[in-house]
Amino acid sequence: MVQAVDPSAPKTMIECRGISKVYRNVLFKDEITALDKVSFSLEDGEICGLVGPNGAGKSTLIKVILGIEPRMQGEIIVSSESKNIGYVPEKPIFFEDEDAFHNLLYFARLAGLSDPEMKCQESLIEFGLAGREKSLVSTFSKGMKQRLAIARCMLSEPDIIMMDEPFSGLDPTAVIEIRGHLQELSGHGLTVLLSSHELGEIDKVCETIIFIDKGKVIKKVALHSTSPRIRVKISYLNMNGRELDIVKGLGAAVLSNNDLEMMIEIEKEKMPALFRALVSADANILESRIMTKTTEDIYTEVFMGGGAR
Numbered sequence: 001m002v003q004a005v006d007p008s009a010p011k012t013m014i015e016c017r018g019i020s021k022v023y024r025n026v027l028f029k030d031e032i033t034a035l036d037k038v039s040f041s042l043e044d045g046e047i048c049g050l051v052g053p054n055g056a057g058k059s060t061l062i063k064v065i066l067g068i069e070p071r072m073q074g075e076i077i078v079s080s081e082s083k084n085i086g087y088v089p090e091k092p093i094f095f096e097d098e099d100a101f102h103n104l105l106y107f108a109r110l111a112g113l114s115d116p117e118m119k120c121q122e123s124l125i126e127f128g129l130a131g132r133e134k135s136l137v138s139t140f141s142k143g144m145k146q147r148l149a150i151a152r153c154m155l156s157e158p159d160i161i162m163m164d165e166p167f168s169g170l171d172p173t174a175v176i177e178i179r180g181h182l183q184e185l186s187g188h189g190l191t192v193l194l195s196s197h198e199l200g201e202i203d204k205v206c207e208t209i210i211f212i213d214k215g216k217v218i219k220k221v222a223l224h225s226t227s228p229r230i231r232v233k234i235s236y237l238n239m240n241g242r243e244l245d246i247v248k249g250l251g252a253a254v255l256s257n258n259d260l261e262m263m264i265e266i267e268k269e270k271m272p273a274l275f276r277a278l279v280s281a282d283a284n285i286l287e288s289r290i291m292t293k294t295t296e297d298i299y300t301e302v303f304m305g306g307g308a309r
Helices: 058-066 100-110 116-126 142-154 172-187 199-205 243-249 268-280 295-304
Strands: 012-025 030-043 047-051 073-078 085-088 160-164 191-195 208-213 216-222 229-238 253-257 261-267 284-290
Touching: 012 058, 012 191, 030 058, 030 073, 030 191, 030 216, 047 058, 047 172, 047 199, 047 295, 058 085, 058 160, 058 191, 085 142, 100 116, 100 142, 116 142, 142 172, 172 191, 172 199, 199 295, 208 295, 216 295, 229 268, 243 253, 243 261, 243 268, 261 268, 268 284
Parallel strands: 047 191, 047 208, 085 160, 160 191
Antiparallel strands: 012 030, 012 073, 208 216, 229 261, 229 284, 253 261
C-alpha cells in the first residue's frame, strides 16, 4: 500500500543510524570508542546544538558525517534534495600570505562556481568583510577569520552546514557578530549542526540540542518547549492570604510557595484570567516571570544530576 506524503510535514535532511567509530592504538593494543551507535536526524531548517564535555565525540561525529573520518558501522543518509554540505572547522586554515578575496576565489574556482569573482565579493560583503578584501589574512583577528570561514562555507550555497566550535576563543564583539550571522542563516532555511561549549550562545541560536557523552547520544531535546503548560514565578510585595486559593482555583500546580514568592505551573491560556483574579483580590504583585529551561539547566540535569534553577 502506498502512503500519501504530507507536503506540510518537515523533511529529514540528514539522518545518522547507529554510527560507530573506534580508534585503535597499535602500540599499546588498546581501543578508544569515539562514537557508539549514534543515531539522530535533522529536519529541514533545523538549527541543532551539539553539546557535551571535552572528549564526548562532538568533533569526531561532525568529521564522520562529512567523510573526513571513516566510520566503522552505521549509515548516514542525506536527503536527495540536498545540494551541498558546508563545513566551518574550529580552527579554519587559510593561505595567510594571500588576501581575503583571493582566499575565497581559490575555493570558488576549485568548486567550479560560475562567476566566482562576483560570488566572492558578495560573500565578503554579506559577512561583514567589505573593505578588507585586499587585506592579508595574516592580519585578521580570530573573529574576522571566523567570518571569512563562514563566507567561504557559503560560497557553494549549502543547505546543510556543520560548524565545530564557532565561538571558541572569540572576544564578546566577535561572538555577537558571529551569533548575528548564524541567526541570519537560520532565516534562510538552512539545516545546521553546531557544536559548542558556549551554552548561552546555544540558547540564542539553536532550536534543538543533542547531548552527547563518551560517544553516545544521551538525549535530543527541543530547547523552546511548545507545551501548553508553563512555569511562572510570581513575586509579591506582600501576600494577603487569598493568592493561593486563586491560583489553585484556576487549576495551577503550586510547585513552591513562601511569604513573598510562588512558583506555579499553569496552562498558558489561563494566564490572563489568573492575573485579573489576583488584581481583583488586591494582590500586591511585584513581578511575574515565565521560567524556561536554559541549555545550562538541561546540561546540569543530564551531566551533573542537578535540577533546573
